[in-house]
Amino acid sequence: MPNIKSAKKRVLVTEKKAERNKAIKSEVKTEIKKFLAVVQSGDKAAATAMLSNVCSVIDSAVSKGVYKKNTAANKKSGLAKKLNAME
Numbered sequence: 001m002p003n004i005k006s007a008k009k010r011v012l013v014t015e016k017k018a019e020r021n022k023a024i025k026s027e028v029k030t031e032i033k034k035f036l037a038v039v040q041s042g043d044k045a046a047a048t049a050m051l052s053n054v055c056s057v058i059d060s061a062v063s064k065g066v067y068k069k070n071t072a073a074n075k076k077s078g079l080a081k082k083l084n085a086m087e
Helices: 005-041 044-063 069-084
Strands: none
Touching (some): 005 044
8 A cells, every 4th residue: 555645646546447447348348238139139120229329338438538449440340240240
């Protein structure tokens, strides 16, 4: 445990940021799981509607600095591929 006041503050701030990032990542993963469940069920209309929702959640995570741009682009691209592969 740090002794210097500024170091103590940094520990607290880091813990708070880590909790926030963890919650945002969890939300993104939950939305992706929901989307994949709809894709598995075969409902293309619902999956198309959900894809835009999932993309907006991923984009909000990027704007908050949780994901980098390319990571988000890869995630969205993979989800779009799964949607396009539906028949």
